[in-house]
Amino acid sequence: MIEEKRIFLTGAAGFIGFHAIQAFHKRGDRVIGYDNFNGYYDPALKEARVQELKKIGIEVIRGDLCDQEKLDSEMTEFGTTHVVHLAAQPGVRSSLENPQACVKSNEEGFVNVIESCRKLNAKLIYASSSSVYGLNKKVPFSEEDRTDQPASLYGATKKSNEVTAHSYSHVYGMHVTGLRFFTVYGPWGRPDMAYYLFTKAIMNGDPIKVFNHGKMKRDFTYIDDVVDGIVAAVDLGAECEIFNLGNHKSIELGTFIETIENTLGKKAEKKMLPMQLGDVVETYADIEHSRAELGFEPKVSIEEGIQKFIDWYKSYYK
Numbered sequence: 468m469i470e471e472k473r474i475f476l477t478g479a480a481g482f483i484g485f486h487a488i489q490a491f492h493k494r495g496d497r498v499i500g501y502d503n504f505n506g507y508y509d510p511a512l513k514e515a516r517v518q519e520l521k522k523i524g525i526e527v528i529r530g531d532l533c534d535q536e537k538l539d540s541e542m543t544e545f546g547t548t549h550v551v552h553l554a555a556q557p558g559v560r561s562s563l564e565n566p567q568a569c570v571k572s573n574e575e576g577f578v579n580v581i582e583s584c585r586k587l588n589a590k591l592i593y594a595s596s597s598s599v600y601g602l603n604k605k606v607p608f609s610e611e612d613r614t615d616q617p618a619s620l621y622g623a624t625k626k627s628n629e630v631t632a633h634s635y636s637h638v639y640g641m642h643v644t645g646l647r648f649f650t651v652y653g654p655w656g657r658p659d660m661a662y663y664l665f666t667k668a669i670m671n672g673d674p675i676k677v678f679n680h681g682k683m684k685r686d687f688t689y690i691d692d693v694v695d696g697i698v699a700a701v702d703l704g705a706e707c708e709i710f711n712l713g714n715h716k717s718i719e720l721g722t723f724i725e726t727i728e729n730t731l732g733k734k735a736e737k738k739m740l741p742m743q744l745g746d747v748v749e750t751y752a753d754i755e756h757s758r759a760e761l762g763f764e765p766k767v768s769i770e771e772g773i774q775k776f777i778d779w780y781k782s783y784y785k
């Protein structure tokens with residue numbers, strides 16, 4: 468008998484959550500979202516995403532991860548079998564500027580979520596990050612590599628989630644899967660991320676900030692590919708696993724900017740700056756483990772993905 472999935476998805480008003488919850492809904496799983504709509508970036512974008520979800524019959528509860536009672540009661544009432552936990556305080560820079568907010572949502576919030584899962588015997592699939600690789604120099608980054616040298620507090624909180632999940636799996640036999648996302652981009656994306664800031668600045672004729680003089684490489688992963696990985700991880704429902712979800716292509720920042728320029732048909736005015744605190748020079752995902760266990764196969768090229776983002780950006784901001 469196929470188990471009926473009732474998926475409680477945190478961070479549903481956020482970028483990745485908004486896309487992931489629709490994928491589960493479309494294929495017939497029962498879903499409900501949970502989000503506090505915080506003001507880290509324009510809450511109007513979060514509200515607009517949730518309006519889109521409402522149109523197709525998806526409900527998003529307004530609540531905070533730090534409210535354990537509410538989490539417990541909402542998850543119980545929904546009859547949750549799986550929790551896809553994507554709510555967090557993202558951003559390397561933000562974790563340096565506002566460390567307490569980062570620890571509150573990412574560590575206290577995580578323990579609350581895993582506690583609620585334990586009480587309901589629900590499987591947990593949660594967002595980790597390529598940031599856990601920190602100062603690891605060996606590329607591509609494999610799940611076997613060192614992750615005890617984070618370069619930022621944000622990376623440290625994501626590593627803390629992974630070790631916390633391991634301990635719960637060991638003690639209570641819980642099913643936990645951590646997904647290390649690599650620079651996810653696409654329509655309805657996050658306004659604090661470089662691709663969004665670059666697009667906005669180039670369109671407005673403003674200069675863009677290019678850190679480390681452009682000598683950086685990132686593994687940019689299109690949202691639909693990441694969502695495929697999340698869905699596959701829910702279906703696998705592994706005992707205790709960690710997977711990289713990256714595009715397996717590390718691209719120079721300069722090439723990335725060129726792709727945006729070509730798509731917009733407009734050159735960027737570049738302001739070259741030194742490396743920012745907390746940043747790493749390169750990210751690059753080894754995806755052999757995800758390929759083997761999740762059938763993960765990224766399909767969208769950077770040119771195609773950026774075109775889709777810019778099409779959305781123009782229509783959203785008219």
Ligand SMILES: NC(=O)c1ccc[n+]([C@@H]2O[C@H](COP(=O)([O-])OP(=O)(O)OC[C@H]3O[C@@H](n4cnc5c(N)ncnc54)[C@H](O)[C@@H]3O)[C@@H](O)[C@H]2O)c1
Pocket residue numbers: 477478479480481482483484501502503504505513530531532533552553554555556557558571572576594595596597647648649650651652657
């Ligand atoms: N986008 C990326 O490139 C990327 C890369 C690596 C990891 N991640 C992780 O993936 C997850 C989703 O990221 P995203 O890009 O969609 O970010 P996002 O900020 O768009 O979404 C996160 C959502 O969580 C909500 N939230 C934050 N703190 C909360 C709290 N205390 N209680 C309830 N809701 C809260 C926010 O309101 C937001 O809507 C995060 O865990 C993030 O750390 C993202």
